[in-house]
Amino acid sequence: MRQALCFFILIFQIALMQAQDDQVVDMLMQRQDYQSALTLLKEQDSSFNQQVVMGKCYHRLGQWRQAKVTIEGYLKQDTFHTGGNIALASIYDQEFNMPKAIKHYRRLVKSDDQNPTFLKNLAQAHVKANLLRLADELFWQARMLNPQDISILLSLTDLAFRDKNWLLADSLTNLGMQLDSSNFQLILAKARCKYTVKNYLESVHFLKKAKGWIDLNPYYQKMLGYGLLQIDSLDESIHVLENLLYQEESEHTHFYLALAYQKKSNSERSIHHYEKAIEKGISGNIGKYYAGLARQFKRENKLKDAIIAYGEAWDYVGNPSHLFQKAQLSEQYYKDKSIALAEYRKCIKYKSLRTDELAFAADRIRLLKEYLHQSSN
Numbered sequence: 001m002r003q004a005l006c007f008f009i010l011i012f013q014i015a016l017m018q019a020q021d022d023q024v025v026d027m028l029m030q031r032q033d034y035q036s037a038l039t040l041l042k043e044q045d046s047s048f049n050q051q052v053v054m055g056k057c058y059h060r061l062g063q064w065r066q067a068k069v070t071i072e073g074y075l076k077q078d079t080f081h082t083g084g085n086i087a088l089a090s091i092y093d094q095e096f097n098m099p100k101a102i103k104h105y106r107r108l109v110k111s112d113d114q115n116p117t118f119l120k121n122l123a124q125a126h127v128k129a130n131l132l133r134l135a136d137e138l139f140w141q142a143r144m145l146n147p148q149d150i151s152i153l154l155s156l157t158d159l160a161f162r163d164k165n166w167l168l169a170d171s172l173t174n175l176g177m178q179l180d181s182s183n184f185q186l187i188l189a190k191a192r193c194k195y196t197v198k199n200y201l202e203s204v205h206f207l208k209k210a211k212g213w214i215d216l217n218p219y220y221q222k223m224l225g226y227g228l229l230q231i232d233s234l235d236e237s238i239h240v241l242e243n244l245l246y247q248e249e250s251e252h253t254h255f256y257l258a259l260a261y262q263k264k265s266n267s268e269r270s271i272h273h274y275e276k277a278i279e280k281g282i283s284g285n286i287g288k289y290y291a292g293l294a295r296q297f298k299r300e301n302k303l304k305d306a307i308i309a310y311g312e313a314w315d316y317v318g319n320p321s322h323l324f325q326k327a328q329l330s331e332q333y334y335k336d337k338s339i340a341l342a343e344y345r346k347c348i349k350y351k352s353l354r355t356d357e358l359a360f361a362a363d364r365i366r367l368l369k370e371y372l373h374q375s376s377n
Contacts, residue, residue, distance in 0.1 A: 034060045052083060059087040067091060073175045080111040089121065099128040116146035123155065132159060150176055150183060157189050161196075169193050182216055195223050199232040218248040226256050234260050251280040255289055262296060270296050287317030294325065303333040320350035331364065341368040 028037035038057040041050050051074045058067035062118035068091060071084045078084070089104035112118060123138035130215035136159050143152045153176040160169035170193045175187040191206035203229040207220060215226065221244045241257045258273035274293035278286060296307035310326040313319070327343030334340065347353055347361040 006356055022218070032060070042291065052081070053085060055084060059091065060360075064091050067292075080107055082108065082111065084112075091124075093125060093128070096128070098125055100208075101125045101175060102129065114145060116142045116152075119145065120149070120152055121156075132162065135159065149266070150179055150186065153179075154185055154189060161192070166193060168292075182295075188220060191220070191223065195227060204231060214335065218244060218250075221247075222250075222253060225253070229256055229260050229263075235266050238248040246285070249276075249280065249291070251277045251283065253291070254280060255285070258289075258296075260291055262292070267296060267300050271300075273299050286323075287313045287315075287319070287320045291315060291319075291322060294322075298325075298329065304374060305330050306364070307333060320347055320353040321357060323347050324351070324353060324360070327361065327364075330367075337371060339370050341365060341372065 009202070024040060028034070028040070032359055033322035038054060038061070041054050041057070044050060046268065051070060053317070054066055055071040057075065058064075058070055059230065062243060062316035067087065068202050071088050075081055075084050075088070085104045085107045089101050092098070092104065092227075094099050102122065102125045105118065105125050106116070108118040109122055119138050119142035123135045123142060126132070128137060128182060134276040136156070139152055139159070143149065143156070146152065153172050155178070157169050157172045158165075159361045169189070171191045173193055175184055176183065177190065180186065187210045190358065191203045192208065194203035194206065204224060207224040209218065210220070211217065220239055225237050225241035225244060228233035228234075228240060237260045240262065241253055244253050245257075254273045254277035258270050258277060261270035261273060271293065274289055277289040278293070281289060290309050290313035294306045297303075297306035297309055307326055307329045310322045310329065313323040314326065318334060323343065324347050327340055330343050331337065341364075344361045350359060350364065351358075353361070
């Protein structure tokens with residue numbers, strides 16, 4: 001009897017110590033002192049609950065390899081363990097191992113398909129995996145369960161932008177603005193919507209609203225500068241774009257500045273920025289930059305430079321109107337009219353040339369041929 005009593009006392013003391021240790025671990029976890037919690041757990045006999053807590057510690061400490069080993073271990077006993085699947089999904093997501101991240105997010109949705117956060121996380125993983133159709137479906141499911149979630153509206157807006165569905169994007173941002181009209185991301189999304197449909201006045205309005213609270217990144221500064229240019233706020237546009245050059249010297253910024261200075265009749269600065277845009281050019285817009293430069297040279301009566309620039313524009317873009325401009329300028333600049341004749345002959349080969357330009361070129365060919373014939377006699 002005495003031995004049995006001692007045994008029960010010993011069991012009770014062990015249980016009491018275990019309970020005390022568990023309380024300490026809980027306290028350490030609440031304080032986010034995961035290293036101390038892990039050290040204490042390692043000193044205890046392993047149980048399922050302790051494995052779960054150890055998995056959380058490894059996860060929070062960023063020891064992903066050990067976290068995965070530990071969590072996979074107890075998921076073999078409980079496949080749909082919520083905390084374990086959340087942790088593994090998060091780890092694989094951060095490692096950009098999207099197939100495995102999706103696998104664990106799907107388990108979470110399967111265990112509770114009425115949880116909008118699980119659906120949203122699964123949708124976001126599909127976006128990262130470039131499975132956009134499925135992502136769109138999942139975001140809409142999540143929105144049905146939580147229509148107040150602005151992040152879901154922003155994600156759906158982004159997908160609408162990718163599909164070039166501007167009407168849907170605008171509608172989604174309207175819904176978002178009804179929930180929170182001061183949300184910076186929504187304001188910027190609204191500005192982008194208006195900019196895309198060329199409503200530059202409203203785009204500038206929203207960008208200026210955002211700029212009053214946050215520093216716009218180069219993408220939105222460029223958008224603001226071009227929007228201001230389009231509504232003829234030239235001094236403001238130049239101010240924004242010139243300042244942007246200190247952060248990002250891109251071809252597009254130089255091109256917009258060239259247009260702004262051109263509108264202000266500042267030929268020197270306009271030519272400078274056209275030439276800079278060409279120098280920095282890596283996109284398919286170089287032909288556009290050469291065409292703008294050619295027009296500016298033409299205004300300055302620098303005909304030879306304009307001819308060269310139109311030639312470059314033609315080479316890059318293949319727009320026969322550039323060839324037509326080159327032919328006209330060649331006729332004015334060169335004494336040898338056979339040069340212009342050759343250029344006009346090139347023009348009429350292209351049926352995509354405007355009707356009036358085609359007729360003009362054909363007429364000039366006839367007249368120049370007569371002129372050259374008479375000159376040779």
